[in-house]
Amino acid sequence: xxxxxxxxxxxxxxxxxxxxxxxxxxxxxxxxxxxxxxxxxxxxxxxxxxxxxxxxxxxxxxxxxxxxxxxxxxxxxxxxxxxxxxxxxxxxxxxxxxxxxxxxxxxxxxxxxxxxxxxxxxxxxxxxxxxxxxxxxxxxxxxxxxxxxxxxxxxxxxxxxxxxxxxxxxxxxxxxxxxxxxxxxxxxxxxxxxxxxxxxxxxxxxxxxxxxxxxxxxxxxxxxxxxxxxxxxxxxxxxxxxxxxxxxxxxxxxxxxxxxxxxxxxxxxxxxxxxxxxxxxxxxxxxxxxxxxxxxxxxxxxxxxxxxxxxxxxxxxxxxxxxxxxxxxxxxxxxxxxxxxxxxxxxxxxxxxxxxxxxxxxxxxxxxxxxxxxxxxxxxxxxxxxxxxxxxxxxxxxxxxxxxxxxxxxxxxxxxxxxxxxxxxxxxxxxxxxxxxxxxxxxxxxxxxxxxxxxxxxxxxxxxxxxxxxxxxxxxxxxxxxxxxxxxxxxxxxxxxxxxxxxxxxxxxxxxxxxxxxxxxxxxxxxxxxxxxxxxxxxxxxxxxxxxxxxxxxxxxxxxxxxxxxxxxxxxxxxxxxx
Numbered sequence: 001x002x003x004x005x006x007x008x009x010x011x012x013x014x015x016x017x018x019x020x021x022x023x024x025x026x027x028x029x030x031x032x033x034x035x036x037x038x039x040x041x042x043x044x045x046x047x048x049x050x051x052x053x054x055x056x057x058x059x060x061x062x063x064x065x066x067x068x069x070x071x072x073x074x075x076x077x078x079x080x081x082x083x084x085x086x087x088x089x090x091x092x093x094x095x096x097x098x099x100x101x102x103x104x105x106x107x108x109x110x111x112x113x114x115x116x117x118x119x120x121x122x123x124x125x126x127x128x129x130x131x132x133x134x135x136x137x138x139x140x141x142x143x144x145x146x147x148x149x150x151x152x153x154x155x156x157x158x159x160x161x162x163x164x165x166x167x168x169x170x171x172x173x174x175x176x177x178x179x180x181x182x183x184x185x186x187x188x189x190x191x192x193x194x195x196x197x198x199x200x201x202x203x204x205x206x207x208x209x210x211x212x213x214x215x216x217x218x219x220x221x222x223x224x225x226x227x228x229x230x231x232x233x234x235x236x237x238x239x240x241x242x243x244x245x246x247x248x249x250x251x252x253x254x255x256x257x258x259x260x261x262x263x264x265x266x267x268x269x270x271x272x273x274x275x276x277x278x279x280x281x282x283x284x285x286x287x288x289x290x291x292x293x294x295x296x297x298x299x300x301x302x303x304x305x306x307x308x309x310x311x312x313x314x315x316x317x318x319x320x321x322x323x324x325x326x327x328x329x330x331x332x333x334x335x336x337x338x339x340x341x342x343x344x345x346x347x348x349x350x351x352x353x354x355x356x357x358x359x360x361x362x363x364x365x366x367x368x369x370x371x372x373x374x375x376x377x378x379x380x381x382x383x384x385x386x387x388x389x390x391x392x393x394x395x396x397x398x399x400x401x402x403x404x405x406x407x408x409x410x411x412x413x414x415x416x417x418x419x420x421x422x423x424x425x426x427x428x429x430x431x432x433x434x435x436x437x438x439x440x441x442x443x444x445x446x447x448x449x450x451x452x453x454x455x456x457x458x459x460x461x462x463x464x465x466x467x468x469x470x471x472x473x474x475x476x477x478x479x480x481x482x483x484x485x486x487x488x489x490x491x492x493x494x495x496x497x498x499x500x501x502x503x504x505x506x507x508x509x510x511x512x513x514x515x516x517x518x519x520x521x522x523x524x525x526x527x528x529x530x531x532x533x534x535x536x537x538x539x540x541x542x543x544x545x546x547x548x549x550x551x552x553x554x555x556x557x558x559x560x561x562x563x564x565x566x567x568x569x570x571x572x573x574x575x576x577x578x579x
Contacts, residue, residue: 005128011084012085015077022070022074023140025066025070026074027137027141027144030282031145032063033064034148035148035275036056037274038269040056041271042271078132078133089124093116093121099318101317102379103317108310109190111190111196112193114193115189119303120186120304121303124303126300127300130293130296134293137289138287139286141282142287146279149279149280152268152275156268159251159254159255171290178237179302181229181236185229186306188222188225188226188229192222192223195218195219196219199215248288251284255273260273316344316386319403320400323402324402325403326394326395326397328395328492329360330361331491333357333359333395333396334357334524335356336393338391339354339355339387340388341385343385350545351545352545354546354547358522358523359522359537359538360521362536362537363536363538364522364523364524364539365536367540367563368543368566372544373542373544375526378496381524382404382411386400394410410490411490411494412486412493414495415498418477418478418480418481419468419469420477424459424463425441425454425457425465425480428484429444429445430487432444432485432486442461444487447482447514447517448479449506449510449513450476450482450483473501475501477501478498482498492524493518493524495526495527497527500529507529507531511532539563541556548563549562
């Protein structure tokens with residue numbers, strides 16, 4: 001946790017110094033008040049000196065006023081520092097996640113990343129705030145209280161030699177037990193978020209398969225697991241606070257017992273005993289505040305480790321030190337050269353020695369049975385993963401030698417599962433180009449065969465879109481995703497089974513419009529529906545991660561048994577021949 005605090009509190013060192021100064025003044029005022037009170041008891045009250053009492057009382061009011069002002073200002077600055085720290089850490093986590101490849105995303109998991117950027121940051125932020133107001137004040141009050149207590153009476157102060165070690169030993173035992181419990185709590189909180197996220201995302205499937213009770217039981221298991229651990233933590237601290245209060249009260253009894261003897265013998269004035277009791281309370285409350293902090297610090301330390309793990313993770317896929325830039329024309333040439341790929345930790349490669357070329361101005365289709373590696377193959381082009389062996393070349397340059405932003409700028413990707421962001425139709429389409437005019441958006445909608453249904457939506461281009469596009473149908477979502485990519489006007493388009501939710505008529509119109517509008521661009525299409533790719537200039541047939549045929553439809557029908565099997569599973573021989 002120290003490294004995280006040092007890194008992200010550095011910009012606030014001036015405010016922290018001011019807070020420290022204010023707390024020091026506040027502590028001095030706290031330590032000065034009992035001394036004034038003892039002086040009144042010992043001198044003013046015994047003599048009946050009203051003027052002395054009024055003057056000293058007025059001084060006490062001034063001290064109290066200074067104490068109140070410094071406390072308010074210190075709290076305000078501490079709040080600003082802690083909130084700024086939380087903002088900066090959340091931004092750092094978000095930026096770090098933005099650089100992650102799919103490998104790191106799979107490693108951490110979405111629910112865990114969300115927890116780390118919300119709950120974990122909040123835990124550390126709370127400790128920063130309490131640290132600036134409590135942790136800094138507690139040692140000043142504790143050490144100052146010990147010094148002032150010794151000034152009141154040295155023999156009576158010897159009780160602190162017994163009381164303080166008992167408290168510190170007890171605190172050490174509590175922390176030793178609490179840290180593993182807090183680690184377990186954060187892991188189980190991740191699990192709760194995972195189950196909840198899956199239940200919300202898959203609510204239609206859950207209801208369709210009548211699995212609501214199953215999901216409730218699944219959530220209950222995760223919930224009870226977290227409950228049991230949280231209960232263990234609370235039981236621990238349910239014992240801690242009363243035990244500390246017992247030590248505190250017994251300490252007061254001991255001081256009053258031995259102090260009464262000192263007063264009786266005349267070795268100590270009664271005012272000094274009153275001040276000593278106040279200083280004892282300040283010392284023990286300082287220790288008690290430290291104990292309260294130990295309730296939060298172990299959990300925050302666990303959270304800080306989890307945050308730091310995200311921030312300090314170096315993505316496996318990064319930009320080269322000396323990137324090569326290319327100036328894309330209307331279209332680009334994409335070449336797979338002896339590409340082999342294995343997922344991290346996998347025993348066998350998913351792709352084996354894949355080689356083919358996608359030329360600009362042509363449509364290259366990739367077909368194959370489920371699990372043949374089609375989507376994995378095209379994910380290598382934008383470097384969602386990097387090849388294990390071989391190379392993916394764009395205009396003769398290995399994609400690993402290019403800046404990822406430059407590479408992504410050349411690609412219009414329409415993913416298998418079309419995702420829309422919350423906002424409007426226009427804001428989603430402008431993801432492709434922020435400077436696009438309404439006419440550009442309308443043109444893209446017409447090509448994507450989406451203009452009609454957008455015109456019927458209330459507000460047209462300004463019609464609202466829910467998160468994930470849940471307020472539009474699957475086919476409409478796909479067409480909006482296609483329009484978004486078209487707005488980008490990229491030299492390379494990748495369609496990953498992006499026509500699956502379209503009816504045959506819309507599919508045919510869309511393909512015709514794409515052929516006209518994307519005449520100069522390189523187009524790569526992954527398709528399950530054979531009818532979508534029959535007229536492609538080049539078709540790549542895949543089976544179990546290997547290329548088993550490359551050519552036109554007629555060439556593959558004559559030479560590739562795997563392709564023929566796929567075609568005949570969807571078309572009759574007469575339809576296949578006519579095509």
